[in-house]
Amino acid sequence: MLAYTMRRLLMLIPVLLGMTLITFSIVHLIPGNPAQVILGETATQSAIDDLERQMGLTEPYLVQYGVYLADVFQGDLGQSLRTRGSITNEIGPRIAATFELTFFAMLWAVFVGINAGIISAWRQNSWFDFLAMFFALVGVSMPIFWLALMEQWLFAQELGWLPAYGRQSSVDPIEPITYFFVIDSILHMEFDRLVTVLRHLVLPAIALGTIPMAIIARMTRSSMLEVMKSDYVRTVRAKGSGQFIVIYKHALRNALIPVLTVIGLQTGVLLGGAILTETIFSWPGIGRYVYEGINYRDYPVIQSGILVVAFLFVIINLIVDLLYAFIDPRIKY
Amino acid sequence: MKFKFSFLLAIMIAFVLVLAACGGDDDDSESEDQDSGTEDTEQEDTDSEDDTDSESEGDDAAEGGDGEGGTLVYARGGDSESLDYASTTDGESSRVTKQIYESLLDFEEDSFEIKAGLAHDWDVNDDGTVYTFHLEEGVTFHDGSDFNAEAVKTNFERWADPEHEFAFEDDGYVYSMYGTMFGGFQGDDGHVIDEINVVSDHEIEFVLSEPLGFFLQNMAMSYFAITSPQALEEYGPEISENPVGTGPFQFENWSRDDQIVLSKFDDYREEGLPVLDEVIFQVIPDNAARLIALNSGEVHIMDGLNPDDAAGVDSDENLELYTREANNVGYVGFNNEKIDDADVRRAINHAIDRQAIADALYAGYAIPAVTPVPPGYLGYNDELESYEYDPELAQEMLADAGYEDGMEIELWTMPVARPYMPDPETVAEIIQNNLSEVGVEAEIVREEWAPYLERTSAGDHEMFMLGWSGTNGDPDYFLGPLLHGSNVGESNRTFYQNDEVDELLDQAKRAVDQDERAELYQEAQALIYEDSPMVPLVHSEPVLASSSVVENYVPHPSTSESLKEVELNQ
Numbered sequence: 001m002l003a004y005t006m007r008r009l010l011m012l013i014p015v016l017l018g019m020t021l022i023t024f025s026i027v028h029l030i031p032g033n034p035a036q037v038i039l040g041e042t043a044t045q046s047a048i049d050d051l052e053r054q055m056g057l058t059e060p061y062l063v064q065y066g067v068y069l070a071d072v073f074q075g076d077l078g079q080s081l082r083t084r085g086s087i088t089n090e091i092g093p094r095i096a097a098t099f100e101l102t103f104f105a106m107l108w109a110v111f112v113g114i115n116a117g118i119i120s121a122w123r124q125n126s127w128f129d130f131l132a133m134f135f136a137l138v139g140v141s142m143p144i145f146w147l148a149l150m151e152q153w154l155f156a157q158e159l160g161w162l163p164a165y166g167r168q169s170s171v172d173p174i175e176p177i178t179y180f181f182v183i184d185s186i187l188h189m190e191f192d193r194l195v196t197v198l199r200h201l202v203l204p205a206i207a208l209g210t211i212p213m214a215i216i217a218r219m220t221r222s223s224m225l226e227v228m229k230s231d232y233v234r235t236v237r238a239k240g241s242g243q244f245i246v247i248y249k250h251a252l253r254n255a256l257i258p259v260l261t262v263i264g265l266q267t268g269v270l271l272g273g274a275i276l277t278e279t280i281f282s283w284p285g286i287g288r289y290v291y292e293g294i295n296y297r298d299y300p301v302i303q304s305g306i307l308v309v310a311f312l313f314v315i316i317n318l319i320v321d322l323l324y325a326f327i328d329p330r331i332k333y
Numbered sequence: 334m335k336f337k338f339s340f341l342l343a344i345m346i347a348f349v350l351v352l353a354a355c356g357g358d359d360d361d362s363e364s365e366d367q368d369s370g371t372e373d374t375e376q377e378d379t380d381s382e383d384d385t386d387s388e389s390e391g392d393d394a395a396e397g398g399d400g401e402g403g404t405l406v407y408a409r410g411g412d413s414e415s416l417d418y419a420s421t422t423d424g425e426s427s428r429v430t431k432q433i434y435e436s437l438l439d440f441e442e443d444s445f446e447i448k449a450g451l452a453h454d455w456d457v458n459d460d461g462t463v464y465t466f467h468l469e470e471g472v473t474f475h476d477g478s479d480f481n482a483e484a485v486k487t488n489f490e491r492w493a494d495p496e497h498e499f500a501f502e503d504d505g506y507v508y509s510m511y512g513t514m515f516g517g518f519q520g521d522d523g524h525v526i527d528e529i530n531v532v533s534d535h536e537i538e539f540v541l542s543e544p545l546g547f548f549l550q551n552m553a554m555s556y557f558a559i560t561s562p563q564a565l566e567e568y569g570p571e572i573s574e575n576p577v578g579t580g581p582f583q584f585e586n587w588s589r590d591d592q593i594v595l596s597k598f599d600d601y602r603e604e605g606l607p608v609l610d611e612v613i614f615q616v617i618p619d620n621a622a623r624l625i626a627l628n629s630g631e632v633h634i635m636d637g638l639n640p641d642d643a644a645g646v647d648s649d650e651n652l653e654l655y656t657r658e659a660n661n662v663g664y665v666g667f668n669n670e671k672i673d674d675a676d677v678r679r680a681i682n683h684a685i686d687r688q689a690i691a692d693a694l695y696a697g698y699a700i701p702a703v704t705p706v707p708p709g710y711l712g713y714n715d716e717l718e719s720y721e722y723d724p725e726l727a728q729e730m731l732a733d734a735g736y737e738d739g740m741e742i743e744l745w746t747m748p749v750a751r752p753y754m755p756d757p758e759t760v761a762e763i764i765q766n767n768l769s770e771v772g773v774e775a776e777i778v779r780e781e782w783a784p785y786l787e788r789t790s791a792g793d794h795e796m797f798m799l800g801w802s803g804t805n806g807d808p809d810y811f812l813g814p815l816l817h818g819s820n821v822g823e824s825n826r827t828f829y830q831n832d833e834v835d836e837l838l839d840q841a842k843r844a845v846d847q848d849e850r851a852e853l854y855q856e857a858q859a860l861i862y863e864d865s866p867m868v869p870l871v872h873s874e875p876v877l878a879s880s881s882v883v884e885n886y887v888p889h890p891s892t893s894e895s896l897k898e899v900e901l902n903q
Binding site for chain 2: 030031032033034036037038039040041042043044045046047050051054055079081082083084085090093094145148149152153156157160163164165166167170171173279280281282284288289292297
């Protein structure tokens with residue numbers, strides 16, 4: 001297991017190297033000169049030339065790539081062209097923001113999704129099954145931005161129950177330590193602020209978690225249906241175990257393997273692809289960071305952002321693979 | 334067993350509800366505020382909007398914690414690039430730095446008229462080459478250092494001289510607005526500021542190599558405000574994240590893509606100002622979400638309202654609608670080298686229905702344009718009238734010009750939305766329709782933003798859409814870059830060259846007497862109108878909204894207004 005983990009971690013290096021090369025090439029294939037984009041239509045040619053020179057864009061691509069790579073190996077993700085700030089400093093709080101949101105979105109998606117899937121499978125073709133699968137279908141097909149706006153309209157504007165934007169109260173911010181505001185507010189022992197932070201999480205987490213929830217529910221249902229038909233489940237039943245034991249102790253464990261794969265993939269997707277949710281709820285996460293970077297042709301930001309997301313994705317896949325062995329001891333590495 | 338599932342589900346739902354309902358924290362008091370606000374208007378319809386005292390209870394004053402003035406939350410679509418105003422051209426940056434910094438002069442609150450700023454008086458010699466500014470005394474920067482003539486000199490030298498110790502050239506600082514407004518940098522041919530002499534501690538003299546008609550306008554721009562030299566020394570290139578000025582608010586903190594917090598500067602030079610204790614610039618990228626945040630009482634002012642939402646805001650008693658004076662132009666330009674027949678250009682001017690565009694895309698918050706210069710500007714020629722929409726006349730004129738069988742033309746459309754062109758694709762389609770009515774077949778060409786700008790500069794196009802936004806409130810900033818022959822191949826993408834117009838623009842640029850300048854610009858506009866090198870479409874009037882508790886808020890056409898007099902009435 002340890003050897004396997006080490007091998008997987010070593011494989012990270014070529015994967016990430018490949019990622020940097022691909023992102024670097026793609027980013028430079030986007031037509032347009034960042035200096036022109038940053039300065040806009042009122043820029044004079046000399047200003048554009050000056051800025052281009054200052055940003056080091058007049059160097060050949062290979063040189064630019066080399067410089068970038070050298071920096072990354074020293075743990076320096078470079079400097080944003082637009083803000084001139086260090087990306088290493090800028091990206092940390094954003095990763096925390098996205099992680100926090102993803103965690104709560106997946107928490108709700110997994111909890112509701114798996115349980116709905118189980119009940120659907122257990123009571124196959126019941127009204128609950130039809131209803132749950134209908135909502136799952138709606139959930140998968142619903143545009144996130146629409147759901148998000150409707151949530152905001154109903155719960156923030158009309159009912160005034162929950163805040164419409166941001167990670168915390170604008171006027172009463174938390175002193176950041178880890179930038180995970182749930183953790184920070186606990187560390188500060190500020191429970192009022194903890195409630196505020198949790199309240200800010202509700203709407204975006206629901207919006208972001210809806211699609212994974214629907215996917216997980218469908219996956220759990222089909223996987224459970226298969227397992228429930230297997231011989232060993234019949235044996236357990238014959239032993240006279242109660243339904244709850246049969247389902248949660250015996251059937252679920254085997255049904256969980258494909259579900260776990262989906263959960264892992266979805267978590268990865270959410271980490272990198274929460275752009276819509278992050279935009280509508282003004283959540284300063286990594287998705288928006290890369291998106292703004294693309295708008296301004298901010299090459300280093302795009303490269304580093306994608307690099308970080310790719311890294312997280314690979315790590316999550318690794319964790320999922322290791323969890324397989326934990327859930328099903330027959331799997332050995 | 335079933336019981337267990339429903340039990341867990343119930344706990345989950347209960348948890349959500351508890352979070353939603355649980356009192357005592359900030360957002361809750363905000364939503365209470367919103368609730369009571371609605372009740373207020375229901376019960377007391379006749380009350381004017383300033384009578385909202387009962388809304389006050391737990392809101393912002395308590396949250397801000399400091400004093401009476403309260404905390405204003407200003408919501409906008411994007412974050413600032415940098416808080417070093419001179420090294421960026423980003424409007425979201427100067428919107429914030431306007432609060433932190435001051436310039437030698439200032440604009441009136443709703444126009445580009447000049448008024449005193451850090452200089453209370455100023456003189457100019459007869460030929461307009463020596464400007465002397467008399468500076469306010471006893472003014473201190475937020476870091477406690479003194480504001481004086483030396484500080485002014487340091488700032489201007491920093492922008493002009495790339496070798497200056499505070500120019501931070503190696504860190505990527507480029508002062509493009511300085512180059513544009515003062516004709517380049519130290520050592521360049523067109524650079525107009527020859528010398529800056531410190532006459533005394535509070536008197537400074539600018540010697541120009543040639544007169545510059547809009548020199549005073551420039552001095553009022555927020556791009557040329559004064560930074561504390563001590564802070565430049567202390568922070569170096571990090572000055573962009575640690576702004577230190579003399580303005581009514583001082584910088585507190587900045588979390589990128591989220592919020593910038595400013596607090597009241599207690600030693601501000603004007604007694605009793607600013608009124609607010611704290612200002613928060615909050616980024617909410619999505620227009621609809623920003624309006625919801627305003628409706629739910631979480632923010633006080635929002636910029637960037639969709640014109641389509643303006644009617645709803647206007648009829649809502651809890652909200653206030655504002656328009657900014659027009660300070661831009663959206664236009665369709667011809668490549669005058671390819672479409673070289675003025676009759677054809679005039680015919681197309683007659684073929685395009687500007688009013689329809691203003692109504693369809695800006696919900697009426699736009700003025701059909703006659704020339705590139707926005708109305709209200711110095712030298713705006715109000716004797717000219719927009720080419721009338723008349724497809725039949727246009728068809729006749731085209732026939733006379735030899736195109737009785739119609740013609741084909743490329744129309745380049747910009748890929749990004751701009752304040753002067755919120756939906757370029759739809760405008761392109763309207764124009765395409767208009768043109769097909771007079772027998773002109775327009776093919777819409779699409780291109781990415783940067784190549785679009787580059788290729789239109791190079792003249793690859795026949796017709797193209799673009800616009801221009803003002804910064805210093807001077808007509809030269811519209812007519813010069815867009816239509817002066819010397820800017821062909823750069824900002825003059827119409828490739829229009831008329832020696833007479835160039836001569837008038839040059840004269841007006843060098844003249845010091847503003848009445849004389851106004852006449853010259855009017856004359857130039859008349860010639861341009863006749864040649865019609867472009868179809869000026871509209872000057873848009875951006876709309877924005879605030880909660881009705883906000884008072885004394887006056888939007889400035891430049892999009893950067895001082896919030897020092899704004900009050901929260903609660």
